[in-house]
Every structure is written in structure tokens, then in C-alpha cells.
Amino acid sequence: MINGSIVALITPMLSDGTVDYASLERLVAFHIEQGTDAIVAVGTTGESATLPADEHVAVVAQTVRFVAGRIPVIAGNGANATAEAISLTKALASTGVDAMLGVTPYYNKPTQAGLVAHFKAIAAVTDIPQILYNVPGRTGVDLLPAATSELAKVSNIIGLKDATGQVSRLPQLRELCGPDFLLFSGDDATACEFMLLGGNGVISVTNNVAPAQFKAMCDAALAGNAELANHLDAPMRGLYSSLFCEANPIPVKWAVDRMGLISHGHLRLPLTQLSDNFHEEVVNAMIKARIEVL
Template sequence: MFKGSYVALITPMNLDGSIDVEGLDKLVDFHINNGTDGIVAVGTTGESATVTLTEHVRIVEQVVKFSNGRVPVIAGNGANATAHAIELTQALNGTGVDGMLGVTPYYNKPSPKGLIAHYKAVASHTDIPQILYNVPGRTGVDMQPETIAELSTFKNIVAIKEATGDLSRLHKLKDLCDDSFGLLSGDDATACEFILSGGDGAISVVNNIAPSLYKKMCDSAFNGDKEHAYAFDNELSLLHSSLFVEANPIPVKWAAFELGLIKNNTIRLPLTELSSANYGLVKEAMEKAQLEVK
């Protein structure tokens, strides 16, 4: 259902921290014009943890409006409280999104039983396809393949964004889940190999600033063209590391500003702007990917 090169979209902000709606429109067009297959709005990279419920819904509505059916739009609906995730899901039901992405409840460290109950409760409050999101490095909980497999049988849970970077997980999930269940990488450093090994695509941070090159890498991998897939991935390789030198989305927002993709490098507390000590590292990675700094 969801395949290809997806962007985990940053949320552009004005200097006062409010949402830059015009900037959002510009970003959507930039990605569609550069071949991005789909957009994930207000996930971790979109600063979901620091926007209000009203802002969250408005951002999603605007992305749906600006994309105008040209690409699928997925909205983040994760929260560490099941009741909050349900509230957010219900608020997103009327936005026109094609799917929702729910991160594992962070900080709480639920058991497999708790994860299953959580996701089934959330999915029961919508008919919109749901994508699981496993990123233990951010949440403190690692959803095991057996848990994912059980959830994959629920009526509208259709895919997983797997961000551990452990490619053995992909092979186990392919063994445990039906072929119709989507397998998406959430780890840029291993996304190329993930797709070459039978994955359905990637939801990417790097894609924010290098969508054309990322699309070429994904398409080559889908076609089994290892030579070109690895070549494109090599151009992206420094970005895979440098954009995580500080907490995401700090580096990618700075890079997007340097490229003129957003008009302000504004990020909400408790995150702060990229340290000047890391400017050179990110710029070097951008140059290797042949990105032109403004």
C-alpha cells in the first residue's frame, strides 16, 4: 500500500515559533517536483512532541491541501498515552490523510501485551490504514517481530516503519508477516540494503534535503540494480551520519535552511539550533551529495 521514497517532513516555523504555512506549501512542492513518493507530516522529524493538538491537525490539513492528491500523505498519530493517541487519531480522521504512523509509546516501556493492546485500541478508532513505528533509540521500547506479526493481522494495521537498522529484523518480519504487510525502513544508513533485501521503501530524514538523489537510490534498489543503488547511497552516506550528529531534526533543519528550503532555522525547545562545531561536518556531507548551499 505504501511503497517508495517517503520523506519524514520537517515543520517550517516562523521566527516566533509559529507554523510557517507558506513554507510548508513550498516544501510540499519541492518534494513532489523532485520525485518523492509520499509525505509523512508531523512525525518525530516534524517536531510532533512540541506542537499542540490544534497545530498538529492544522499542519496535516495543510500538507493534504498542498499535495492535492499528487502523493499519499501520512500523519503522525503516536503518543505515550493511549488515550492521547486515540484523541489525536480521532482529530485526524477528517483531514483526508491516506495513512497514520504511530510510534511505540515512549518512556513508558510497555510490554508486548501492552503494545498490542495500545495499537489495537488506537486502530479501532479509525478506518484509515495504520503504520507501526519501531524506533527504540528514541522511545526506550523495542517492538519485537513476533509482536509486529500479531498486530499485522489487525484489520487496518498495514505496515511497519522499522528503524532499528538491524537488517535481520527485515528477514524475520518477511517470514512472520503476510506479503501484503508493508515493510518500510526508518534508518537512512541501512535503507538501501533494506530495499535490496525485499523492503517496500523508506521513510527518510535525509530525503528532506536530497529527495532526487534519494529517489534514485530507492528506485535502483527496487530494480535490483545494486551497482547504481550503492553508488547513489555512497553519495548520501555522509548525510546518513551527519544529520544525526545531534538530535533529529536539529541538523536537518539547519541544512534545509542553508539550502534555502526554509526561511528560518527555527526549532522548538527543548531542542536548540545546531552547534557551530558541527557546521563543517554537515556542510561536507551536503557537498558530497552535490547539494548547493545558498
């Protein structure tokens, strides 16, 4: 089972915009050393929107190679066109990934019936487990519990990453989707509470910069130790805010660069570098979370 502390891994890039594979290998080694339970490669935090399909698949394949079977790798396979998502899913099937994570189609705002049809069509072209990803704040569409329940009946749709921040949905999702359907938080600020209420883990942005701390919090929450989990969560709460002071992954890439884990926090346009007026805020949050800043 995939569970626990899962990193939505950034995709390191060089100044010319090409993928920095040396830094990617270093990041994979860092997360395995720090105890991260699984890696999402080229999800939305990995800038999937600006990587063409061939490069997207290449980065996932290299991530799988660097991981070498030590922890699960989940590939982002989302798109706002169903045909594009199907094509990407077929291409990713040869990389050796353990599962795929598909974000809801963005901008075009499909109906609930459209969302169900979209994800069923993707799941039908592969045997690889599929995880749904609902993040209405970024996509403009909300995959509701009833539609999720319908999709949970598909044999290889195994879970949901819920980034609504609405922890109150968890009991309804669990009741509708059953005990074996995996429920992951996609909202770092409420992830601790989500797991204490019965969630299976979190696919996290913050995990990029505080993997050991985040892993310890997740382990405590999944064990039902609320006092310890909240104690471990408290120093990271500043990160939950500061890492979203500008659009993700702008702040987190800058933070990982300040840790010396990548050569530079380059992004592809239309994303730009973190504004100078946010540097102090992010550094202070990192220090409070006991992260060494260069």
C-alpha cells in the same frame, strides 16, 4: 500501495515559534517536483512532541491541501498515552490523510502485550490504514517481530517503519507478517540494504535535503539493481551520519535552511539550533551529496 522514497517532513517554524505555512507549501512543492513518493506530516521529525493537538491537526490538514492528491500523505498519530493517541487519530481522520504512522509509546516502556493492546486500540477507532513505527533508540521500547506479527492480523494495520537498523530482522518480519504487509526502513544508513533484501521503501530524514538523489537510489534498490543502488547511495553516506550529529531534527532543519527552502531553521524548545562546531561537517556532507548550499 505506499512505497518507495518517503520523506519524514520537517515542520518549518518562524522565529516566534509559529508554523511557517508559506515555507511548508514551498517544501511540499519541492518534494513533488523532485519525485518523492509520499510525505509523512508531523511525525517525530516534524516535531510532533512540541505541537499541541489542535496545531498538529492543522499542519496535517494544510499539508494535505498543499499536496492536493498528487502523492500520499501519512500523518503522525503517535503518543505515549493510548487515550491521547486515540483522540489525535480521531481528529486526524477528517483531514483527508491516506494513512497514519504511530510511534511506539516513549519513556513508559510498555510490555509487548501493552504495545499490542495500544496499537489495536488505536486501529479500532478508524478505518484509515495504520503504520507502526519502531525506534527503540529514541523511545526506550522495542516492538519485537512476534508482537508486530500479532498486529499485522488487524485489517487496517498495514505496515511497519523499522528504525532499529537491524536489517537481519527483515526476513523474520516478512515471514511472520506475510507478503502484503509493508516494511519500511526508518534508518537511512541501512535503507538501501533493507530495500535490496525485500523492503518496500524508506521513511527518511535525509530525503528532506536530497530528495531526487534519494528517490533514484530507492528506485534502483526496489528494482533489485544492487550495483546501481549502492553507487547512488555512496555520495549520501556522509549525510546519514552528519544529519544525526545532534538530535534529529536539529541538523536537518539547519541543512534545509542552508538550501534556501525555509525562512530559518527555527525549532521549539527544548530543541536548540545546531552547534557551530557541526556546521562545517554538515555542509561538507551536503556538498559531497551534490546539494547546492547557499
